[in-house]
Amino acid sequence: MMRRLARRLAWSAFVVWATVTLAFVVSNVLPQDPARMIAGAQARPKDVERVRAQLGLDRPLYVQYTTFLRRLVHVGPALGASRPEAHATCGGAGPLHVDLGTSYQKRKAVVALISDALPRTLFLAATATLLQLVLGVASGTIAAAKRGTVWDRGTVAVTLLGISVPTYMIGILLQWVFADRLRLLPLDGYGRTPLEHVTSVILPATTLGIFGAAWYTRLVRDEMIELLHQDHVRTARAKGAGRLAVVVRHALRNALVPLVTVVALDFGGLLGGAIVTESVFRWPGLGSLGVGAVLDRDGPVILGSVLVTAIVVVVMSLAVDLAYPLLDPRVRAR
Amino acid sequence: MTRRARLLRHRGFQIGALLVLALVLFAVLGPIVATHDPLESDFVRGLDAEEMPVGPSRLFWLGADRLCRDQFARLATGARVSLVIALLATLLSTTLGAAVGIAAGYTEGERVRVPVTSIALTAGAIALLAAGRPRLAASALGAAALGLALGRRGPSLPVDLDALLMRGVDVLLAFPFLLLVMAVGAAFESTSVVTILVILGLTSWLGTARIVRSKVLSVRRLEFVVAARALGQTTPRILLLHVLPNVAGPIAVIASVSVAQMILSESVLAYLGAGLAPPTPSWGKMLFEGQDFFTGAPWMLWAPAAFILASVLGFNLVGEGLRDALDPRE
Numbered sequence: 001m002m003r004r005l006a007r008r009l010a011w012s013a014f015v016v017w018a019t020v021t022l023a024f025v026v027s028n029v030l031p032q033d034p035a036r037m038i039a040g041a042q043a044r045p046k047d048v049e050r051v052r053a054q055l056g057l058d059r060p061l062y063v064q065y066t067t068f069l070r071r072l073v074h075v076g077p078a079l080g081a082s083r084p085e086a087h088a089t090c091g092g093a094g095p096l097h098v099d100l101g102t103s104y105q106k107r108k109a110v111v112a113l114i115s116d117a118l119p120r121t122l123f124l125a126a127t128a129t130l131l132q133l134v135l136g137v138a139s140g141t142i143a144a145a146k147r148g149t150v151w152d153r154g155t156v157a158v159t160l161l162g163i164s165v166p167t168y169m170i171g172i173l174l175q176w177v178f179a180d181r182l183r184l185l186p187l188d189g190y191g192r193t194p195l196e197h198v199t200s201v202i203l204p205a206t207t208l209g210i211f212g213a214a215w216y217t218r219l220v221r222d223e224m225i226e227l228l229h230q231d232h233v234r235t236a237r238a239k240g241a242g243r244l245a246v247v248v249r250h251a252l253r254n255a256l257v258p259l260v261t262v263v264a265l266d267f268g269g270l271l272g273g274a275i276v277t278e279s280v281f282r283w284p285g286l287g288s289l290g291v292g293a294v295l296d297r298d299g300p301v302i303l304g305s306v307l308v309t310a311i312v313v314v315v316m317s318l319a320v321d322l323a324y325p326l327l328d329p330r331v332r333a334r
Numbered sequence: 335m336t337r338r339a340r341l342l343r344h345r346g347f348q349i350g351a352l353l354v355l356a357l358v359l360f361a362v363l364g365p366i367v368a369t370h371d372p373l374e375s376d377f378v379r380g381l382d383a384e385e386m387p388v389g390p391s392r393l394f395w396l397g398a399d400r401l402c403r404d405q406f407a408r409l410a411t412g413a414r415v416s417l418v419i420a421l422l423a424t425l426l427s428t429t430l431g432a433a434v435g436i437a438a439g440y441t442e443g444e445r446v447r448v449p450v451t452s453i454a455l456t457a458g459a460i461a462l463l464a465a466g467r468p469r470l471a472a473s474a475l476g477a478a479a480l481g482l483a484l485g486r487r488g489p490s491l492p493v494d495l496d497a498l499l500m501r502g503v504d505v506l507l508a509f510p511f512l513l514l515v516m517a518v519g520a521a522f523e524s525t526s527v528v529t530i531l532v533i534l535g536l537t538s539w540l541g542t543a544r545i546v547r548s549k550v551l552s553v554r555r556l557e558f559v560v561a562a563r564a565l566g567q568t569t570p571r572i573l574l575l576h577v578l579p580n581v582a583g584p585i586a587v588i589a590s591v592s593v594a595q596m597i598l599s600e601s602v603l604a605y606l607g608a609g610l611a612p613p614t615p616s617w618g619k620m621l622f623e624g625q626d627f628f629t630g631a632p633w634m635l636w637a638p639a640a641f642i643l644a645s646v647l648g649f650n651l652v653g654e655g656l657r658d659a660l661d662p663r664e
Binding site: 011015016018019022023026160161163164165166168169172272275276279290291294295305306309310313314 | 346501504505507508509510514594598601602605606607608625635639642643646647650651654
């Protein structure tokens with residue numbers, strides 16, 4: 001068990017490293033010149049060269065790469081109120097520093113940009129996941145229990161529509177109805193006060209939730225139909241258990257096992273930044289940060305957001321693997 | 335009931351197939367029927383008294399866009415563009431995903447002898463990519479694949495192909511897909527139809543590879559495959575005649591759903607500002623351009639939105655019908 005865990009952890013670390021290295025290569029292959037972009041289109045060649053030297057972009061690629069890795073996690077003085085000049089762009093805990101450099105465009109530490117964006121993305125992802133889970137499990141269970149009825153057919157049709165509509169269309173539609181026509185909720189942005197954060201999250205979370213709920217409904221329905229035909233369910237019915245008790249206690253509980261896998265992986269995906277939804281609602285999270293960085297050719301920010309995304313995805317899939325034996329006794333026995 | 339009969343009686347499949355057929359007809363005939371050139375602005379008749387683009391009328395069947403171009407003509411040309419991108423990108427990603435999935439699934443638990451030259455060329459390709467020479471890297475990779483296909487001669491090393499391929503898939507899955515697409519898109523100076531479809535095709539085969547691999551894992555243990563191996567049939571022959579036909583069903587399902595995904599991805603790319611370069615119309619591009627005129631000229635948004643929705647729905651329904659028809663339990 002411990003050996004399997006150690007191998008799994010080592011592999012996860014490798015995936016994160018490989019992903020970031022890939023991102024480093026991709027962002028350096030892009031035909032653009034960060035030095036020119038910072039110095040400005042009208043700058044003299046001499047100034048462009050000076051900026052290039054300042055950023056260390058005149059050095060060979062492998063030197064830049066090793067510098068990036070060495071700086072990424074290093075040991076330095078504890079981060080307090082007064083931090084030395086050399087560690088101005090660092091974040092971290094105690095003497096352990098994480099440094100992703102400075103954004104070319106925003107002139108701020110990438111670590112600071114990410115630590116601003118991450119909680120907002122977390123907030124949106126958690127709200128959306130909660131919404132789609134509740135809606136999806138409820139309607140999927142009802143549809144499976146009433147299989148073949150109008151309810152079931154209606155659910156199947158509506159969910160098919162739900163997974164076919166592009167998310168940005170749902171977003172624009174919601175904006176139009178609730179912000180433009182009814183003026184109930186803010187059009188976009190994040191707001192300033194906690195109350196504004198809550199009212200601002202409703203529309204983007206619903207946008208994500210509609211797609212996710214449709215997806216989960218289908219998943220739960222398929223799974224439940226299978227389970228309701230199984231022997232233990234029939235036995236429970238025969239022994240006189242109520243219909244509701246059978247559906248919930250004997251079938252739904254088993255359907256949750258595969259669902260947890262999907263939910264965890266989806267949650268990881270959302271934490272990486274729901275790029276489209278964040279763009280539609282100008283939600284200042286990781287997705288917006290990443291898209292902006294790609295469009296601005298902001299190398300350090302691209303690398304930073306890829307790193308965070310990769311870590312989140314890897315951690316979530318690790319969590320699923322570890323949680324499986326806890327949820328399903330059959331896996332534990334093996 | 336045979337599979338075909340089950341498929342043809344499936345209500346969802348009927349609706350989906352009709353939708354797809356209608357869209358294909360629209361793409362073929364639309365540009366011929368259209369009364370305007372899709373790229374031509376008509377600032378005289380295309381503007382109303384308030385200097386806004388005119389709405390649907392006898393002259394402009396679906397209204398005019400912000401540059402006073404005919405929406406119908408643009409949607410019809412856009413249908414060709416969007417469908418060609420979606421279909422070819424699907425062909426690319428499905429072929430790649432199926433090839434990787436079959437190779438990984440069939441060699442699971444075994445070590446394959448890979449020619450040293452191929453390994454060296456692959457390493458060279460990675461080094462070239464790191465040095466910023468993507469074209470040279472691509473040709474080195476091609477040569478490596480060629481050596482793999484041709485070669486049993488010369489020195490070779492045992493490689494756990496399955497582990498290698500699937501770990502590669504893991505890495506790419508952890509990479510944010512849209513960022514990758516946008517980065518590659520940004521790397522090309524002007525984004526043409528070909529670049530978009532290659533980008534979409536090359537970035538969306540991962541799920542296919544995983545599903546095909548799991549199917550192959552169960553197929554390769556079936557008696558007829560084991561028998562074919564025991565009889566000494568060559569690997570390519572077994573893969574082509576015995577394995578592929580038995581995973582063709584799931585691949586067909588993935589492919590039709592994937593067409594829908596490609597149409598969505600193309601429109602998302604356009605929406606994020608990394609799509610086709612103007613003036614070529616695609617549905618996603620038109621939707622993106624129409625967004626700002628939402629209240630003043632809603633037809634600019636609704637017309638492309640309706641086409642995107644109809645095509646995604648159509649291909650999803652076809653995929654669903656195929657899945658149900660191929661599922662022995664139904």
